[in-house]
Amino acid sequence: MEESTNTDITAHNSRNDQNNNILSDQKLLQHSGNPYSQNTSNMYMSHQIPFQNNFSSWNSAPQNNKGSRNPIIFGCLFVFIVIILIGILCFACMFITSLLGTVSTQNTGLVQSTLYSDVQIKEIPYKTSNETNNKIVIINIVGPIDYVGPTGEAFASGSVNDKIILAQIEQAKIDPNVKGVIFRFDSPGGVANVARPVCDAIKELNKEKLTYAYIDGTGASLAYWLPNCTSKIYASPGSLVGSIGVIATFVDFSKALDNLGIKVVEITNTVGIHKAQSDILDPNSEEYRKYRSVLDELYEEFLSAVYEGRKNNEKVKTKDYIKRYADGSIFPTKEALEIGLIDDMAPSVDAVAAKLAERKQIGAYSIVYYDIQGNPWAVFFSQLQTILPFLMGNKNVPSSRVIILLM
Numbered sequence: 001m002e003e004s005t006n007t008d009i010t011a012h013n014s015r016n017d018q019n020n021n022i023l024s025d026q027k028l029l030q031h032s033g034n035p036y037s038q039n040t041s042n043m044y045m046s047h048q049i050p051f052q053n054n055f056s057s058w059n060s061a062p063q064n065n066k067g068s069r070n071p072i073i074f075g076c077l078f079v080f081i082v083i084i085l086i087g088i089l090c091f092a093c094m095f096i097t098s099l100l101g102t103v104s105t106q107n108t109g110l111v112q113s114t115l116y117s118d119v120q121i122k123e124i125p126y127k128t129s130n131e132t133n134n135k136i137v138i139i140n141i142v143g144p145i146d147y148v149g150p151t152g153e154a155f156a157s158g159s160v161n162d163k164i165i166l167a168q169i170e171q172a173k174i175d176p177n178v179k180g181v182i183f184r185f186d187s188p189g190g191v192a193n194v195a196r197p198v199c200d201a202i203k204e205l206n207k208e209k210l211t212y213a214y215i216d217g218t219g220a221s222l223a224y225w226l227p228n229c230t231s232k233i234y235a236s237p238g239s240l241v242g243s244i245g246v247i248a249t250f251v252d253f254s255k256a257l258d259n260l261g262i263k264v265v266e267i268t269n270t271v272g273i274h275k276a277q278s279d280i281l282d283p284n285s286e287e288y289r290k291y292r293s294v295l296d297e298l299y300e301e302f303l304s305a306v307y308e309g310r311k312n313n314e315k316v317k318t319k320d321y322i323k324r325y326a327d328g329s330i331f332p333t334k335e336a337l338e339i340g341l342i343d344d345m346a347p348s349v350d351a352v353a354a355k356l357a358e359r360k361q362i363g364a365y366s367i368v369y370y371d372i373q374g375n376p377w378a379v380f381f382s383q384l385q386t387i388l389p390f391l392m393g394n395k396n397v398p399s400s401r402v403i404i405l406l407m
Contacts, residue, residue, distance in 0.1 A: 110373065113167040114174065119154050121171050122371040127350070131364040133177045136353045138184055138369040139168045145190025145222055155374045160187075162194045168370045169201045173208060179365065180210040180356040183230060184349055189221025192246060192298055199305065202229040210360055214352045215239045215342070220330055224341075225302055228309025234346040234355075241336035244306060244326035246298045248291060302326075315340030 113119040126138065146161040148154065154163040172178045183202070205211055206229075213219075213227030215235040220243035227233045235241055257264060282288055303319060303326055310316040315338075325331070325339055336342045346352045353367050 111171065113171065115167050115170050116150075116154060116163055118374055119164065119167040120373045121167060122373060123368050124371050126367040126369055128366045129364045132362075132366075134179050134362050134365040135175070135177045136180045136182065136356055136365050136367050137168075137172045137175075137178050138182050138349060138353075138367065139165070139172070140184050140369060141165060141223065141226070142184075142186045145187055145194050147191040147193040149193075154372075162198055164372050165194075165198050166201055168372065169198075169205050171370065173205050178209055179360050179362055180212070180353075181205060182349060182352055182356065183211065183213045183227065185213060185215050185219045185223045185227060186217035187220070187223035188218055189223050189243065192222070195222060195225050195301075195305070198226055199229040202226065206231060210356055212352055212356050214346065214349055215241055215333075216349065221245065225305050228306050230309070232344075233309070233342045234344050234352050235333045235336060235342045236347065237333055237345055239333045239336075240330045241333065241341050242325065242330045243328055244302055244322075245328035246295045246302065248295055299326075310340055313340040313343065 109122050110120040111122070113121060141160055143159050145165075146159050148156065148161045148163050150163070152161075152163060154161065154167075169181075172181050202211060211230040213230040213233045215223075215227065215233065216239065217236070218240045219227055219233075219235065220240060224242055224244065254264070303322055306326070307316070307319045307322050310322060316322060321340075325341065331339065331341060333342070333345055337345060344355075346355070350367070353365070357363075357365050
């Protein structure tokens with residue numbers, strides 16, 4: 001019995017010694033600043049107060065999950081911001097490139113127009129010669145000729161316009177290998193505003209390069225004015241030439257607006273009785289007579305341009321001689337040659353190029369023509385500028401009358 005008691009006392013003392021050792025080890029670790037001291041304490045306390053330890057773990061779990069999600073969110077946000085900044089940088093570089101016209105021409109063959117940022121020119125070989133660098137350029141003017149002006153969109157109308165023509169003229173002018181230019185026409189005419197700037201540019205080009213015109217199909221109205229700005233006019237058999245005159249087209253869709261329930265109100269200043277042009281469709285009105293005088297002025301300018309271009313022809317003696325055929329009539333090639341509206345017939349543009357080379361005393365030459373393309377970024381920004389007023393709420397109703405001067 002005494003032996004059993006002694007055994008129990010010994011076991012109890014042993015457990016007390018173990019507990020004292022654990023407590024002493026814990027204090028030693030805490031005192032030494034060991035980073036694992038807190039974990040050791042938690043392990044020991046978990047045996048003493050299990051409920052409190054479990055409650056603390058359960059309470060701290062959501063905070064740890066939230067903290068683990070924050071780096072992912074910030075990382076995704078950082079990547080998104082970097083992508084946006086790179087996109088803006090690339091966009092800005094392309095925009096500056098389009099404005100400065102520094103488009104590479106080494107690999108693509110495109111040459112940036114020195115006049116307009118939205119026009120690029122590619123030289124297409126038609127007939128090549130390896131013997132020389134001399135070139136004769138063909139500038140095609142096919143279809144109705146539109147007017148967009150220096151700040152307009154070169155490719156907005158889908159047809160040839162003053163901007164496209166002027167860009168090609170300038171390119172031929174600055175190319176030292178170009179010895180002559182042939183303007184090939186197949187057009188019924190176009191907008192009167194094109195005549196002056198394009199004609200002046202052709203005359204300037206003619207001071208440095210020999211220029212010929214070739215009517216290959218139709219050279220009427222404005223498409224006959226412009227050929228007279230060159231040195232000589234040729235036409236293919238079966239072409240139509242002439243139509244010297246000016247016409248103004250008035251489009252009145254006021255009734256259509258009435259049917260749609262749209263009313264256009266025109267308010268002018270007190271004495272601006274002619275500003276609204278309300279009587280322009282009446283031949284007896286003052287507005288009608290004023291527009292008629294404008295057309296007469298343009299007609300006289302047309303006559304002068306034709307006479308200046310034809311006065312070296314032996315059949316054309318005076319300006320009145322031209323006026324005899326300037327009633328808007330068109331003439332087939334043979335009759336146009338007989339009355340002096342053209343200088344000669346030619347079966348093809350190749351034959352005209354041969355005549356030009358003979359005049360310039362060029363033995364060997366290549367024939368090329370220009371392919372016109374839009375600078376994509378310049379066109380994009382031009383289109384953006386066009387739609388911005390609409391997006392900003394500027395939705396003006398057009399006038400019920402549109403006036404177009406055609407030649």
